[in-house]
């Protein structure tokens with residue numbers, strides 16, 4: 674049974690409070706049959722029971738992800754913006770903060786961190802190459 678444990682804001686700074694329902698992953702995992710099917714995409718919980726027959730990609734792929742985190746497979750397919758808009762119709766709440774896995778965001782963090790990593794990757798070899806070059810020049814026999 675889901676419980677309303679916290680509230681969020683509408684993000685417009687107008688202080689309109691929207692209740693958020695949090696679900697534990699073990700609760701989501703139970704909804705894995707044709708009778709009731711939930712899945713998680715990017716920390717949000719969707720009840721897609723009534724969408725099963727309408728999914729353009731077929732119901733089989735959804736059943737494979739039933740009760741689980743489908744973020745990766747959802748992204749792998751490269752769903753359109755329309756498909757992302759459709760998600761809203763099936764949204765029922767968020768994954769409970771205690772069940773959020775940091776690694777689910779790790780791909781994004783790596784992407785965001787890319788320029789930083791690239792700077793470091795370049796910084797190391799340049800002085801090293803200069804040093805090696807200097808050593809070679811100093812030891813040249815001519």
Ligand code: HEM
Nearest residue numbers: 721729730734738743746747750751752753755756759760
């Ligand atoms: C509630 C979640 C989902 C929604 C609202 C949704 C919606 C859609 C829509 C609208 C399309 C048509 C193509 C597009 O507009 O991108 C589509 C295609 C497809 N979807 Fe989903 N989808 C969902 C979840 C998933 C998941 C979890 C998978 C897992 C693999 C999946 C696999 C596919 C596949 C294989 C296609 C066919 C792609 C193609 O023919 O090119 N979908 N989906």
